[in-house]
Amino acid sequence: MDSLHLILSLLCSVFALVSGYSRTLQISSFDEGYSHLFGGNNLQVLKDGKSVHLSLDERTGSGFVSQDLYLHGFFSASIKLPADYTAGVVVAFYMSNGDTYEKNHDEIDFEFLGNIRGKEWRIQTNIYGNGSTNVGREERFGLWFDPSYDYHQYSILWTDDRIIFYVDNVAIREIKRTESMGKDFPSKPMTLYATIWDASEWATNGGKYKVNYKYAPYIAEFSDFVLHGCTVDPMELSTLKCDTTPNSNSILADLTPAERIKMESFRKKHLQYSYCYDKMRYKTPPSECLVDHEEAKQLKSFDPITFGGSRCRHRSHHGRMHRQSRSVSF
Numbered sequence: 001m002d003s004l005h006l007i008l009s010l011l012c013s014v015f016a017l018v019s020g021y022s023r024t025l026q027i028s029s030f031d032e033g034y035s036h037l038f039g040g041n042n043l044q045v046l047k048d049g050k051s052v053h054l055s056l057d058e059r060t061g062s063g064f065v066s067q068d069l070y071l072h073g074f075f076s077a078s079i080k081l082p083a084d085y086t087a088g089v090v091v092a093f094y095m096s097n098g099d100t101y102e103k104n105h106d107e108i109d110f111e112f113l114g115n116i117r118g119k120e121w122r123i124q125t126n127i128y129g130n131g132s133t134n135v136g137r138e139e140r141f142g143l144w145f146d147p148s149y150d151y152h153q154y155s156i157l158w159t160d161d162r163i164i165f166y167v168d169n170v171a172i173r174e175i176k177r178t179e180s181m182g183k184d185f186p187s188k189p190m191t192l193y194a195t196i197w198d199a200s201e202w203a204t205n206g207g208k209y210k211v212n213y214k215y216a217p218y219i220a221e222f223s224d225f226v227l228h229g230c231t232v233d234p235m236e237l238s239t240l241k242c243d244t245t246p247n248s249n250s251i252l253a254d255l256t257p258a259e260r261i262k263m264e265s266f267r268k269k270h271l272q273y274s275y276c277y278d279k280m281r282y283k284t285p286p287s288e289c290l291v292d293h294e295e296a297k298q299l300k301s302f303d304p305i306t307f308g309g310s311r312c313r314h315r316s317h318h319g320r321m322h323r324q325s326r327s328v329s330f
């Protein structure tokens, strides 16, 4: 290879790296990608057409839903959470097909479970496949920033064999489809949702702290919508419309070694709950769990009862957790 070709090919690979990493995807306006779901005027589209305020007050929460059904893709929104006292307030950005498949729905979730002033925020991720609501696969993380202070980007990558959750382009969790996991891996077309609602019953410390409407309205702000997936015709579920330009395929590529290292170092610092290590819920971890001894140690020091398999069990508390069909409380 002569030097010109060498330089060109180097430039190309640098460009591919940069463009893959920054995920420069087309941003949709609200009207291009989404529709009102509930809450009337508690959903406000701003003048720019690209940002939306969802609020919760004494009357109602609010939410929006994607116009299209998707099978796989990369989906993202920038979100700024309500500030100060938000106990009991849940803000969720998720995919689901619960409307179509009541008994065997799929779901991929980001959930913010409310906060008490002065405490660190937590974000929860979870998936369900084909109605596997008896097996919760929750993981919760602390964040390295205050998500109510500014917009941050939350993204879901969903392919045939992998789901990755990202915060500001940092992969925080990867779920690989394993053979034994089978139908528990989300595999039917889903729509995207963003909602804010009153979850006083369970969201913050197992319902100990209720929504306090003295601080209402609670406003969550959404912007920078990326809906980069294969759309599915709801009438003919087999018809796929996918963007297959080479650049877009790289979005669906596996994590690079550097991204993986970053994810592992994020998890070492911020993982606070993982179903894989919860000895009170699962005597033996579900089959897809790869037990990492450092993560196990870290969680055990964080919560010796849940993750240590201590004999001192709070059965009543965890009984309540099991009955939550959508998510566990904490």
Ligand SMILES: *[C@@H]1O[C@H](CO)[C@@H](O)[C@H](O)[C@H]1NC(C)=O
Residues within 6 Å of the ligand: 103, 104, 130, 131, 183
């Ligand atoms: C998903 O659930 C439905 C209803 O419970 C069942 O009929 C179907 O076989 C399941 N799909 C798979 C792939 O197991």
